[in-house]
Amino acid sequence: MPTSAPPTLVHTSDWHLGHELADHPREAEHRLFLAWLLDQLDEQSADVLLVTGDVYDVANPPVSAMRQLYGFLHEACRRRPALQVVILGGNHDSAGKIELPGHLLGEGQVRLVGSLPRRDGQADAETLLVPLAGADGETAAWLAAVPFCRPGDLGAETLQQLYTRVADTAFARAEGLPVILSGHLHVSGGAVSELSERRIVVGGQEAEAASLFDPRAAYVALGHLHRPQQIAAECLVRYAGSPFPLSATERPYRHSITVLEVSPEKRSEGEAQVREVLIPRPVPFLAVPETGAKPLDEVVGLIEALELDDSLAPELTPFLEVNVLVTGPEPHLQARIHAALADKPLRLTRIVRQVAGSAEGAPASLSATDLADLMPEAVFASLHAQRFGGEPPAEDLARAFAELLVEAQHMDNIAEGEA
Ligand SMILES: [Mn+2]
Structure with a gap:
């Protein structure tokens, strides 16, 4: 050869x-x-x-x-x-x-x-x-x-x-x-x-x-x-x-x-x-705070202290995720963060509320999370627990659900454009 x-x-x-x-x-x-x-x-x-x-x-x-x-x-x-x-x-x-x-x-x-x-x-x-x-x-x-x-x-x-x-x-x-x-x-x-x-x-x-x-x-x-x-x-x-x-x-x-x-x-x-x-990263992805979560006042202070380049084209300005540590209802949370961001060359991706005392990085609860972030499996597990005395779904049931989900997403794809 x-x-x-x-x-x-x-x-x-x-x-x-x-x-x-x-x-x-x-x-x-x-x-x-x-x-x-x-x-x-x-x-x-x-x-x-x-x-x-x-x-x-x-x-x-x-x-x-x-x-x-x-x-x-x-x-x-x-x-x-x-x-x-x-x-x-x-x-x-x-x-x-x-x-x-x-x-x-x-x-x-x-x-x-x-x-x-x-x-x-x-x-x-x-x-x-x-x-x-x-x-x-x-x-x-x-x-x-x-x-x-x-x-x-x-x-x-x-x-x-x-x-x-x-x-x-x-x-x-x-x-x-x-x-x-x-x-x-x-x-x-x-x-x-x-x-x-x-x-x-x-x-x-x-x-x-x-x-x-x-x-x-x-x-x-x-x-x-x-x-x-x-x-x-x-x-x-x-x-x-x-x-x-x-x-x-x-x-x-x-x-x-x-x-x-x-x-x-x-x-x-x-x-x-x-x-x-x-690969050179085309757009910086920032988080406030850099890791974990901090109370609202501190988070607002950190956002205000960010040093940013305001000469960037809007589609190349940094992304920002904000993680707030909450202890109770914070009715003005969204408004205060949006106000702090108002004139900044930043694009907000999401605000994560973390309940004090819950596990690091864990979402506060299903109801407090953005709908778009909900994983169908998590909703299923939560509903199962609600209906059946706090029990999570058995492993084979969870797997069957995951498989159904794949098929359902595939059917969605077909409905969307493959027909
Ligand atoms: Mn993939």
Whole structure:
């Protein structure tokens, strides 16, 4: 077999184009990120760009979000005519919307895999395989491009059976070349961001074991969790993470893209083939106080003391989350915070009330929380406790509810735009 140039793969994920944070659009931040990414593709001499799902924030994305993706693809292909782009559907994406531009672009430089292709009643592993070429244009590795798998997409198979079959098919095809696996799913051991990662449940399980992946894989590229992180496994398994914080939980993350040299040699013990390139944060995300919560007077003082740049365009002014420690009713809380913010170049994301004496960071109570922040699972648990003498739902009942929720969200997606 002739030796060929190993491809350089840039792995990024969870862009959530069209996202809004407390009604503040993120379009300007996405524009800056995508411009930066185009430069990075040159800088890193990328041969492959892999986006592992949740390209859009919602199944029926606004035109502005689709325009951003299409404009990016056009520019990436124009600037790097040899670049291969592979985009997977995530649980936030509509498979149809992800695959749509493929009908115009044809099979070629851009490969869009919205959902599992099926043949004869089961997922068609063959069509998920993408040959990856290095700088000399020769196939030097294979990618199994596995999108988010909805329970209904799997047919009679379990996710484990699917991944085993896909890996076996890929290794047979690769004839000794490196194989990269991919997916959009929750692998246990990963750090979760509760506010912006919609829960996914496949086959009754919320998180999959990392043993799902064939240990022979050169790399497993994952999407879904927003924090860039490596997962303990027998092979190299990584979440690339989102480009910037999609909720306050993600403020401390160091967002990055992952750059992988797909070397045909087995890497030596502990030697990394990947490097992270930090993404410049387009908009600061502030919290008052920096951690925890403080009484209203102190919080107002802290807001007034913030030193801010008032030359920024409105769409690039910092986000602010405010955490107030409350001991009783505070009827003027909202008004006082809004008054303190009035002439400041800041965008409020939310005000969290924390009841003194409750656990650090715990929401005050369901009734005191913003409706938009309520997790359906929490409402279900609370209602169950109310009806059944304070008892939380049993584990299997909670799981059944979570599974129903995934299906219901999927039906919503269909109703919204996939029909
Ligand atoms: Mn996701």
